[in-house]
Amino acid sequence: MLGEIYTANYALITASVISVAIIIFLKMYAKDPYGTYHLGLNMRPGQDSTKPPKTEWLNMGYWRDTDIFPDACEALALKIIKEAKPIPRGHVLDVGHACGDSLLLYLQHPSLPRPESLCGSSATSQDCKVNLLCADAIFRSQSAEHPLNPSSTDPLLTSITAIDCAYHFASRELFLTQCYTRLAPGGRIALGDLVIAKRISFPLRFLLSKLLSVRSENIITPEEYEAQLRKAGYADIHIENVSENVFPQFQAFLVARGGLWRVMAAVIGWWETAGGRFVIVGASKPDS
Template identity: 45%
Template sequence: MWPFILTKTFFTSRQVAVSQRDALDILHDVPAFIRLGPLVKSYALEEGGNPCTYKIVDRLKMGLTTTFRATFTTCDDGLDVEVNAGAWTRLRTEYRVRPTQGHELGVLMIEHVTVYGLFCFMPFIYATLTKSHLEGQERLSIFVLTIVLLHLSYYLNVVPAYAFYVVAIASLLAFIFFANKRSDPYGTFHHSLNRLPGEDPDAPPKTEWLNMGYWKNTSVFPEACQALALKLIRAADSQAGGRILDVGHGSGESLILLLSHPDVPRPSKLSGITSLPAHHQRSRDRIASMRLRNSGIIEPKLYLGDAVYRLGREDHPLSPNNADMYDSILALDCAYHFHTRRDFLRQSLSHLAPGGRIALADICFPMSWKTMSLGTRALLTILNVIPKENIVSLDEYEADMRNMGYMDVKIEDISEEVFPGFIRFLKSRGCGWWIFGRVMSEFAGRARFVVASGCAAA
């Protein structure tokens, strides 16, 4: 059929530090392999036909999709894939695993692709496939290595030294994956989590939540995030006309909730602080746009800076020289990052009005740092998301608040409504998020998610 039907081929290879058996196990798990495709939107086993044939839907630009059938044939050294995409377009891909010379542990993962298509479509087909297959090769190598490493998690409770390497490398892989994907000016990787099925992937999502969510009675990320924020507001006993300080508000979703949600009492004064300049500016822009549509909304006072007051920042809302007092102080899924949480709690108490209440959606642990296992210490050290001073047990958390002078201290453990749902959601989002979800699983098994609250003396 030449010159009407053209043939193009390309070849990629990548060395991965795993055994040949482990690499082949991944290739032979066809559903998991399909999910690695960067363009895959959905897939299903073909009914009534070849038991190795799947119907796959891929994303195209401008919100379009294409549907095709792919037949997968496993072989001793890899996997063959035959794709019939219609319009005289066919694709054959051979994935092979080869041992590397001179390495005790390591293989070459090889991909050889042959494309048959109409001459007028070939430039688009070739460009799209080259990019997606190179990205798929990257995902595949990360996925294989991470799976093998996480299989070693059994040793977290047996040989603590293994925990260090397992979590270190898995976390590093996740970091590299996400760092390479970040291209937006706000670092808004969470936009993809907020985007609902059917929404334009090139348009901003309707919400910009960035917390782990409260997953009781929902499986939708924005709904879970809003539910956690509402639970926190109730724990702070926020009243109509109150003065609220929202700490760590991200790109402003919690501020918008406080100013607009029908179940939230409207404050007379709202202040917020976040440490990221991009989030600070994004919040200002979103609130300004909101107030243009509704002139009755109050103007929040937004600060850029660390949650904890430091010398030289006298405009900080928790500065001892700042006379502002608050009826409610909120910290939504962020206080475990503060340097330190104890400093933040002490400073907040001095700025709570008599009877005012603080509420934190936060993380603590079943045991203190001194009594937890070496494996758990290694995990927390490598993840490096919680300062050592903030690693306290649930009992220590409550005692700290009481010793500072907080009254009516309450600690509600909501781990079962937070971690499992959040992890399931992450794992459903594809390879990079799956890795993050797997690391989160290790973390969640050793942590507790709580809503902590207490009030100033009346």
């Protein structure tokens, strides 16, 4: 009993220290969360540090075949996009695309079919209508131009992707429901997302949500995730745990960067110790 109390107190103290460090970290970059701080992460070995990197990725990466951050980020994006099963001349929505690198994959990568329309990028292409929208991931009644507006007259979407971001949404379940409404029959959604291996206590859930800037209601198990998808109407559901190719290598990369990046690495390690997982989720809207 005393051992359990000691362990719990130690965990809370550790989490509190990490929380303070995170607050300091966030205050440093709060003025411009998509500013220049992440550019250093995208620098390749041997690249001239006086010149900006060619990419501005902002995901945790899929590190199975690489130890280079931008390559790992592209690998994760490609894995998620392929789970969405894009089709030639399809209508694509990529949510939470950060600086747009994932959207360029849709337009340029040789292994992907070119869409007819792509919502979320300011890039241009002769063969694709591209629309850049700055908006919350969730449709609100005042957002008439939102791609998830159920009253939209735009073509139904054939693929929707959310790469390493849906755990921030308010809420993910509502987002999944809204996506289902706008998907064409046979269309598919794919997400790179965080889940918890088993249900946890409310205090621990609350603490994790603050440490990771994750909505508390979004910290759910894979089984609960699947249940939400089925409730919304989805079928052909696939949830793949890819944590072993995400967390360890991303942590090592951040630790090597030094400074406050070590704090972020520690938080990711604590999340994994608490049962956190990184998964790739795919689900389809039935044809009929």
